[in-house]
Amino acid sequence: MNQNPIVWLFFGVAGRVSRLAYFLAGLFLAVIQAFLLYRFTLVPEESTAGQFWAFLFWVAVVLSIWSNVALGIKRLHDMDRPGIFSVALFIPVVSILAFVALCLFPGTNGPNQYGQDTNRPA
Numbered sequence: 001m002n003q004n005p006i007v008w009l010f011f012g013v014a015g016r017v018s019r020l021a022y023f024l025a026g027l028f029l030a031v032i033q034a035f036l037l038y039r040f041t042l043v044p045e046e047s048t049a050g051q052f053w054a055f056l057f058w059v060a061v062v063l064s065i066w067s068n069v070a071l072g073i074k075r076l077h078d079m080d081r082p083g084i085f086s087v088a089l090f091i092p093v094v095s096i097l098a099f100v101a102l103c104l105f106p107g108t109n110g111p112n113q114y115g116q117d118t119n120r121p122a
Contacts, residue, residue, distance in 0.1 A: 008121050010067040015121040016078035016107065016114055017071060023103045025071050029064040036060050072098075077114035077122075078107030 003012065009025055017025075040053035073083030079102075088098040107118060115122040 003121060005120075009071070010063075011070055012121060013070050013073045013083065014115075015074055016112070016118045017074035018078060018107065018118040019075075019103055019105075021119050022071055022075045026068065026099065029060075029067055033057065033060050033064060072102065075102045075107075077112075078118050079105060080108045080112040080114065 008015070009017065009021065010029075036053060036057040040050060040057055043049040043053060068089055069086055072086030072089050076083050076085050089095050091098075111117070
C-alpha cells in the first residue's frame, strides 16, 4: 500500500529528503504556527474563540515537534548520517546551526543505506 506523500514527508522517518524539501517543509510548519499564534492574539484571551485558537496552536506545536524530528531524520539520512543526530534540533542555539547545516550541506549522490533516491520513502 502506498503512503500519502504529504503524510510521509511530515510524519514518516524512513527514506531521504532533499535540502529544498526540508527547508520548505520547515517553513510551512513555521508559517502555520505563526498564523495560529497571530489569530490567538486577535481575540480576547478568556473568550471561547481565544481558547479555540490557543488549542489549535498547541496542537500544531505538538504535531510540528514530531514533524521536525521526522524531517531532520530524513534529511540526515540523505546525508548518509544516522537520524539520532536530529536531537541537535532541540538544543538551544545549536538548533539554529543544525537547521542551517541541514539546509545547506548536500546529500549523497545516488543511493545510500537509507534509500535509493531523495524525496521518497525507503
